[in-house]
Amino acid sequence: MRDEACVYLVGAGPGDPDLLTRKAYRLLQEADVIVYDRLVSEEILALIPAGTSRIFVGKASGNHHLGQDEINELLTNLARRARMIVRLKGGDPLIFGRGSEEALHLAQQGVRFEIVPGITAASACTTYAGIPLTHRGLAGSVRFVAGHCRTDQPLDLDWQSLADPDSTLVIYMGLANLAEIQQKLIDAGLDARTPAALIENGSTPRQRRILTTLGNLAQTSSEQQVVSPALAVIGRVVSLAGEMDWFAQNVDVGCGERSEPHQALNCR
Numbered sequence: 081m082r083d084e085a086c087v088y089l090v091g092a093g094p095g096d097p098d099l100l101t102r103k104a105y106r107l108l109q110e111a112d113v114i115v116y117d118r119l120v121s122e123e124i125l126a127l128i129p130a131g132t133s134r135i136f137v138g139k140a141s142g143n144h145h146l147g148q149d150e151i152n153e154l155l156t157n158l159a160r161r162a163r164m165i166v167r168l169k170g171g172d173p174l175i176f177g178r179g180s181e182e183a184l185h186l187a188q189q190g191v192r193f194e195i196v197p198g199i200t201a202a203s204a205c206t207t208y209a210g211i212p213l214t215h216r217g218l219a220g221s222v223r224f225v226a227g228h229c230r231t232d233q234p235l236d237l238d239w240q241s242l243a244d245p246d247s248t249l250v251i252y253m254g255l256a257n258l259a260e261i262q263q264k265l266i267d268a269g270l271d272a273r274t275p276a277a278l279i280e281n282g283s284t285p286r287q288r289r290i291l292t293t294l295g296n297l298a299q300t301s302s303e304q305q306v307v308s309p310a311l312a313v314i315g316r317v318v319s320l321a322g323e324m325d326w327f328a329q330n331v332d333v334g335c336g337e338r339s340e341p342h343q344a345l346n347c348r
């Protein structure tokens with residue numbers, strides 16, 4: 081084993097602790113210090129040994145506990161004091177997670193790092209919502225886009241290419257801009273009747289899956305008071321959600337003796 085400090089940029093997945101990789105779980109048990117943000121679920125934080133130092137660095141939209149530069153600096157400073165530092169991020173660290181910015185900073189500072197992929201929200205949340213990202217005859221490709229921009233900047237997306245009826249579109253961080261996204265896609269030619277879904281707190285006992293259409297996306301979100309973290313999914317694959325709703329079905333039928341949604345998942 082090397083004595084040199086190492087920062088592990090670890091993906092925690094979307095919330096369900098059973099979706100952690102074995103490597104992520106092992107690192108959580110062995111770390112000297114864990115630096116985490118808002119998207120890491122309580123259920124995953126509960127797996128951290130009692131004696132391990134934890135540092136919360138926030139990152140609710142528009143309410144950053146620490147700025148990115150300060151987080152970068154914190155990681156470098158920790159690497160001077162501790163041997164094993166885990167930087168724990170929701171989902172996958174390299175998908176809208178700024179993990180690459182932290183990795184580049186560490187590289188520039190000469191700090192050793194490793195990256196541990198996690199299951200990204202688009203994959204896990206759609207699966208738990210009964211929506212396949214691709215399906216023969218409905219969608220042969222998938223696009224992940226960020227539905228927000230830096231403060232006061234308009235969304236800068238290639239609407240023409242996104243308005244593809246044969247593709248599935250997953251929008252991260254788009255809640256505040258759903259009306260604009262909906263209108264731009266319709267203006268670019270995507271049918272307003274295209275099935276769409278909103279998935280809030282995906283893969284956790286608090287998951288809500290709301291089915292709608294592209295033309296009603298923003299209105300549905302506001303009527304249902306959807307809150308972050310949430311994904312919007314647009315595409316014909318959403319039409320399969322009714323039949324493939326395994327997560328909610330388990331909850332509804334209350335498999336076995338257990339009624340908690342999360343526990344019900346363990347029913348075989």
Ligand SMILES: C[S@@+](CC[C@H](N)C(=O)[O-])C[C@H]1O[C@@H](n2cnc3c(N)ncnc32)[C@H](O)[C@@H]1O
Pocket residue numbers: 094095119169170171172173174175176177199200201202205251252253254279280281282283308309310311
């Ligand atoms: C800053 S991005 C981080 C994405 C993360 N790195 C990943 O790979 O999933 C945060 C956005 O991811 C989405 N997200 C993350 N976890 C989610 C969850 N459990 N349910 C729904 N959306 C989620 C939401 O759109 C949220 O605003």
